[in-house]
Amino acid sequence: xxxxxxxxxxxxxxxxxxxxxxxxxxxxxxxxxxxxxxxxxxxxxxxxxxxxxxxxxxxxxxxxxxxxxxxxxxxxxxxxxxxxxxxxxxxxxxxxxxxxxxxxxxxxxxxxxxxxxxxxxxxxxxxxxxxxxxxxxxxxxxxxxxxxxxxxxxxxxxxxxxxxxxxxxxxxxxxxxxxxxxxxxxxxxxxxxxxxxxxxxxxxxxxxxxxxxxxxxxxxxxxxxxxxxxxxxxxxxxxxxxxxxxxxxxxxxxxxxxxxxxxxxxxxxxxxxxxxxxxxxxxxxxxxxxxxxxxxxxxxxxxxxxxxxxxxxxxxxxxxxxxxxxxxxxxxxxxxxxxxxxxxxxxxxxxxxxxxxxxxxxxxxxxxxxxxxxxxxxxxxxxxxxxxxxxxxxxxxxxxxxxxxxxxxxxxxxxxxxxxxxxxxxxxxxxxxxxxxxxxxxxxxxxxxxxxxxxxxxxxxxxxxxxxxxxxxxxxxxxxxxxxxxxxxxxxxxxxxxxxxxxxxxxxxxxxxxxxxxxxxxxxxxxxxxxxxxxxxx
Amino acid sequence: xxxxxxxxxxxxxxxxxxxxxxxxxxxxxxxxxxxxxxxxxxxxxxxxxxxxxxxxxxxxxxxxxxxxxxxxxxxxxxxxxxxxxxxxxxxxxxxxxxxxxxxxxxxxxxxxxxxxxxxxxxxxxxxxxxxxxxxxxxxxxxxxxxxxxxxxxxxxxxxxxxxxxxxxxxxxxxxxxxxxxxxxxxxxxxxxxxxxxxxxxxxxxxxxxxxxxxxxxxxxxxxxxxxxxxxxxxxxxxxxxxxxxxxxxxxxxxxxxxxxxxxxxxxxxxxxxxxxxxxxxxxxxxxxxxx
Numbered sequence: 001x002x003x004x005x006x007x008x009x010x011x012x013x014x015x016x017x018x019x020x021x022x023x024x025x026x027x028x029x030x031x032x033x034x035x036x037x038x039x040x041x042x043x044x045x046x047x048x049x050x051x052x053x054x055x056x057x058x059x060x061x062x063x064x065x066x067x068x069x070x071x072x073x074x075x076x077x078x079x080x081x082x083x084x085x086x087x088x089x090x091x092x093x094x095x096x097x098x099x100x101x102x103x104x105x106x107x108x109x110x111x112x113x114x115x116x117x118x119x120x121x122x123x124x125x126x127x128x129x130x131x132x133x134x135x136x137x138x139x140x141x142x143x144x145x146x147x148x149x150x151x152x153x154x155x156x157x158x159x160x161x162x163x164x165x166x167x168x169x170x171x172x173x174x175x176x177x178x179x180x181x182x183x184x185x186x187x188x189x190x191x192x193x194x195x196x197x198x199x200x201x202x203x204x205x206x207x208x209x210x211x212x213x214x215x216x217x218x219x220x221x222x223x224x225x226x227x228x229x230x231x232x233x234x235x236x237x238x239x240x241x242x243x244x245x246x247x248x249x250x251x252x253x254x255x256x257x258x259x260x261x262x263x264x265x266x267x268x269x270x271x272x273x274x275x276x277x278x279x280x281x282x283x284x285x286x287x288x289x290x291x292x293x294x295x296x297x298x299x300x301x302x303x304x305x306x307x308x309x310x311x312x313x314x315x316x317x318x319x320x321x322x323x324x325x326x327x328x329x330x331x332x333x334x335x336x337x338x339x340x341x342x343x344x345x346x347x348x349x350x351x352x353x354x355x356x357x358x359x360x361x362x363x364x365x366x367x368x369x370x371x372x373x374x375x376x377x378x379x380x381x382x383x384x385x386x387x388x389x390x391x392x393x394x395x396x397x398x399x400x401x402x403x404x405x406x407x408x409x410x411x412x413x414x415x416x417x418x419x420x421x422x423x424x425x426x427x428x429x430x431x432x433x434x435x436x437x438x439x440x441x442x443x444x445x446x447x448x449x450x451x452x453x454x455x456x457x458x459x460x461x462x463x464x465x466x467x468x469x470x471x472x473x474x475x476x477x478x479x480x481x482x483x484x485x486x487x488x489x490x491x492x493x494x495x496x497x498x499x500x501x502x503x504x505x506x507x508x509x510x511x512x513x514x515x516x517x518x519x520x521x522x523x524x525x526x527x528x529x530x531x532x533x534x535x536x537x538x
Numbered sequence: 539x540x541x542x543x544x545x546x547x548x549x550x551x552x553x554x555x556x557x558x559x560x561x562x563x564x565x566x567x568x569x570x571x572x573x574x575x576x577x578x579x580x581x582x583x584x585x586x587x588x589x590x591x592x593x594x595x596x597x598x599x600x601x602x603x604x605x606x607x608x609x610x611x612x613x614x615x616x617x618x619x620x621x622x623x624x625x626x627x628x629x630x631x632x633x634x635x636x637x638x639x640x641x642x643x644x645x646x647x648x649x650x651x652x653x654x655x656x657x658x659x660x661x662x663x664x665x666x667x668x669x670x671x672x673x674x675x676x677x678x679x680x681x682x683x684x685x686x687x688x689x690x691x692x693x694x695x696x697x698x699x700x701x702x703x704x705x706x707x708x709x710x711x712x713x714x715x716x717x718x719x720x721x722x723x724x725x726x727x728x729x730x731x732x733x734x735x736x737x738x739x740x741x742x743x744x745x746x747x748x749x750x751x752x753x754x755x756x757x758x759x760x761x762x763x764x765x766x767x768x769x770x771x772x773x774x775x776x777x778x779x780x781x782x783x784x785x786x787x788x789x790x791x792x793x794x795x796x797x798x799x800x801x802x803x804x805x806x807x808x809x810x811x812x813x814x815x816x817x818x819x820x821x822x823x824x825x826x827x828x829x
Contacts, residue, residue: 020550028550110547112616115596119554126562130569161569169562175627183619187612188545217627221634228769231572233684233759236638239663240681242762244646251634 018523030114031523032099037416038121039096040409044485046088046128047402051478053081058474060457061467074457075143080135082146086263087170088128090397093405094266095120095177098205100416102181104514104521105199107190107530112183120176127169134159134166145455147256148223150237150248154230161231164223171216178212181205190513190529196290197533199512200283203290204269207297211258211265214301219255222248246311253304261300264396265293267364267404268335271357273512274411275339277505278354279346285338292331292338299328309380318377325375329368336365351505352426356407359434360400367395370445385455388448394441398477403433406484413488414504418520419495421487429487432480439473510534545612546603553596560589597787601804605796614803621807625814628777632818635773639766639825647762648673650680678761688754690767692827695746699739700823703778706735707816710785710809718799722792729789732812736782743775770826774818781815784808 019025019034029035056077060068069077099117103110111117134141139157142148148163156163185198185206198206225248228234235241237248268289276283283289305313305321313321339361348354370392374380383389406429414420443466448454452463459467500519508515512534517525563585571578603609609617651673652664664671668680676689690696713728715721747768750756758768788808791797797805 027555028552030548030551109545113620114548115551115554116620118551119558122555122558123561126558130562130566133566158573161572162566165565165569169565175624179620179623179627182623183616186619187615213623213627214630217631218634221631225638225769227572228758228765233757234765234769235679235683235759235761236642236765238679238681238683239646239650239667240679241683241765242647242650242677242679243642243765244649247638247641247646250641251637254637 028118030110030118032103032111032114032117033416033521033523035111035117035121036096036099036101039092039099039124042121042125042128043089043091043093043096043405044488046084046092047481048485050081050084050089051481053077053084055474055478057081058471061459062471063468064459064461064464066458069457071457072140072143075145075455076135076141078455079142079144079146080131083131083142084128085397086146086259087131090263090401090405091174092124094205094208094263094401095174097201097266097270097405097408097412098177098181101412101514102184102202102205103188104517104525105202105512106185106188106193107513107526107533108184108188109524109527110188111180112188113180116176117180120173120180123169123173123176127166127173130162130166130169134162137162147249147252148226149252150226150229150245153226161227164227167223168220171220174212174216178209178216181209182213185209190526190533192533196287197535199269200272200286200289200293201266201269204265204272204293207293208262208265211262211297211300215255215258215262218251219259222251222255225251246308246313249308249311250305253307254301256307257304258297258300260393260396261296263401265297267360267401268293270404270408270411271339271360272335274353274357274407275342275361277411277508277511278351278357279343279348280507281342281346283338284341284344285334288334289338292334295331296328299324299331303328306375306377306380309377310384322375322377326372328375329372332368336361336368351410352421352423352430353407353411355427355430355434356403356410359430360403360407363395363399363403363434363437367392367397367400370395383448385453386448387444387452387454390454391441391444391448394444398441399434399437403437406430406433409484409488411505412514413491414495414500415514415519415521417492417495418500418518419491419493420498420500421491421495423496425483425487425490429480429483432483433477436473436476436480440470440477441473443467443470443473544610546608546610553592553599557589557592557596560585560587560592564589601791601796604801604803609801609803614801617803618806621803621810625810628814629818632770632773632821635766635770636821636825639770642762642766643675647675647677647679676763678763682761684757684760684764685755687756687760687764689763690746690750690754690756690827692823695742696823696827699742699746700819702735702739702742703816703819706732706739707813709735710812714805714809717792717797717802717805720799722795725792725797726789729785729792733782733785733789736778736785736812740775740778740782743771743778767826770822774815774822777815777818781808781812784811 019029019031026034026038029038054077056069057074060066060074099111102108137158139159142153142156142159142163144152144156153160185202189198225234225236229236229238235243237243237245239245272283272289303321303325305317306325309318309321343358350358370388374383374389374392410421410426447463447466447470450463452459502518503509503515504519505515513526513530514521516530516534564582565585567578567581567583567585569578571582649661650664650668651671652661653673671680678684678687709728709731713725713732716724716728756764756767758764760767785808788805791804796802
């Protein structure tokens with residue numbers, strides 16, 4: 001990769017002009033920072049859409065009996081909540097971070113394929129629009145669960161083909177985004193930025209991108225078979241024709257298990273970026289972090305059927321998937337150990353990003369432990385499809401992925417805007433979130449162990465108390481997230497009024513390149529590659 | 539090689555977002571059509587035309603920029619990586635359908651016929667629903683879905699198609715050698731042969747499908763055999779068409795005098811894609827037709 005960047009434009013000859021004026025800037029943009037912003041804003045908006053759906057669910061479950069919504073709409077809400085949160089909120093938010101940060105962290109002028117970058121964002125919008133349109137259709141939005149299991153999924157009304165094509169568009173978007181990340185990381189690194197000098201966020205995204213390219217076509221293939229089974233007489237999932245509905249579950253989870261790691265690996269990357277800065281120490285065990293990420297990614301492809309222990313598999317299959325799943329605890333344990341060791345004897349301070357990151361380490365570990373419990377096949381026969389699994393994966397997604405996305409927002413907002421956020425409100429946001437998220441999800445472990453099934457709008461009377469507690473937690477958690485919106489808007493408009501330095505956080509420039517450019521980061525950064533590569537993480 | 543020693547970063551992209559709109563309209567139209575709405579097919583067609591036109595304008599812009607020397611070596615590497623990983627995603631897409639074929643042939647059909655080991659979930663289905671069903675391949679299942687059919691043999695048109703596609707791989711490489719040796723004549727002749735063989739393949743496949751539907755009773759609805767047969771060979775045939783269209787564009791550009799031995803990403807991408815389609819066919823020939 002060469003030193004100088006040429007920028008070609010019909011009207012301007014000079015090299016460092018800023019963004020265009022008006023709304024067209026955002027539609028036609030190829031700038032990685034603009035596209036990153038689009039992704040982040042879109043992800044945040046969808047976080048509230050998906051959150052509103054979750055609050056519909058928790059309102060209905062506040063008391064036993066049917067009170068607010070009809071059961072089919074309830075089922076649509078559980079299905080759409082999952083799809084919107086996974087494909088509309090968490091994944092786009094991490095792609096937004098990737099767009100903003102990867103070029104700046106590796107000293108590149110932009111993403112490698114800027115036009116395709118624009119297209120992947122708009123494909124995402126197109127996919128989510130198709131999905132959202134189903135809410136207004138005859139028969140309602142998809143209600144058979146986000147996993148689209150046949151034959152239940154065929155009962156969806158007019159929404160069925162729209163949901164399928166929405167998955168296709170979202171898949172195209174993710175694949176193009178992932179290809180861009182890989183080409184950028186392999187081809188655009190500044191001289192001296194060897195692979196093992198890359199910040200861990202870049203590493204985790206590189207591995208995530210490989211996962212995405214491998215799994216999104218698999219999901220596309222699975223839903224294509226659903227489409228042809230429903231409309232074109234094929235028999236993939238119909239035993240009468242020699243097919244098998246269990247085949248769908250195998251294909252889906254071959255996609256689905258790596259998919260959940262797509263949401264957690266960049267989370268690990270951000271945590272590994274933030275914790276060393278506030279512990280004022282290099283990241284402990286950099287190389288082992290890289291290898292552990294690779295190991296988790298590899299294992300994610302060979303454990304899928306642990307989602308299907310109760311479907312009726314040969315015993316040999318149950319045993320294999322049980323032991324393979326347990327192996328994941330090893331590299332994950334390495335990571336938790338490394339984050340803890342990074343903080344050990346560090347001169348720690350507890351600004352909002354660090355608070356969220358520490359809460360992530362603790363609460364994600366809990367989600368990990370319940371995962372380990374469910375990896376035991378005979379035990380899983382009791383946990384399967386109960387609120388225990390709901391508690392498990394929400395612990396790995398909300399106080400993990402979502403908390404870390406919030407942490408990333410606080411961590412990099414000063415770099416993006418040049419202004420400091422309000423630390424007091426930030427900490428208030430953190431404490432409200434950290435307490436309420438546990439009120440929300442911890443009781444769900446009890447409910448699940450006692451046998452309350454998931455995806456049901458009504459329940460037996462003995463589950464009433466903990467459901468009420470959980471719903472109260474949900475409303476506190478949901479509404480406290482509005483503080484984050486307030487802080488983001490406030491920071492963009494000037495924040496505390498304090499002008500932040502280039503490195504924002506003490507000695508941050510020793511950790512990563514983005515802290516060496518001005519705050520706010522100029523429209524184009526690293527048009528010439530940096531002279532020095534930070535080596536603090538060794 | 540580019541005269542600009544720098545990485546080209548475009549300032550604005552008009553075509554990608556419009557192409558996305560076209561694709562979205564296509565799929566929304568298709569979904570409406572499947573739901574029985576009368577506006578569906580018109581919407582789908584309009585959307586698809588928009589999609590193709592926008593892609594065409596986008597690629598034309600890329601080709602102009604490339605020929606005017608705006609791309610340096612680094613840009614070329616990014617494009618090549620993009621193509622490489624795109625092809626990998628396609629490999630995974632085909633892998634799903636090969637996987638479905640493997641699973642149904644070796645596990646689920648065997649279980650339905652109570653011959654599978656280790657015993658699987660289809661066992662009780664066999665006992666309670668279809669105790670007389672014997673596991674065989676090809677099959678349209680215990681329900682005889684789609685009625686009697688005759689399976690497609692390997693050594694008629696399919697074998698001829700194998701020869702055609704393998705030869706087209708050779709002519710494609712011959713054209714590449716011509717390009718590298720600055721022999722424009724060889725480049726163009728090689729590409730014409732490749733494109734011709736490609737479309738001939740598609741023609742024979744259409745004939746094969748016609749025979750299957752009209753003489754053998756073999757349709758997409760012929761149980762799991764019909765499903766896997768037509769979905770695998772159908773998606774492959776679609777990819778051959780796309781590959782042949784890409785090669786036709788490359789042929790047109792070669793005829794216009796584009797490409798140099800150093801700068802010919804479009805040719806390489808088309809050739810890689812063509813070889814990928816070729817390899818998938820070999821997999822199909824072995825696992826779908828012969829076994």
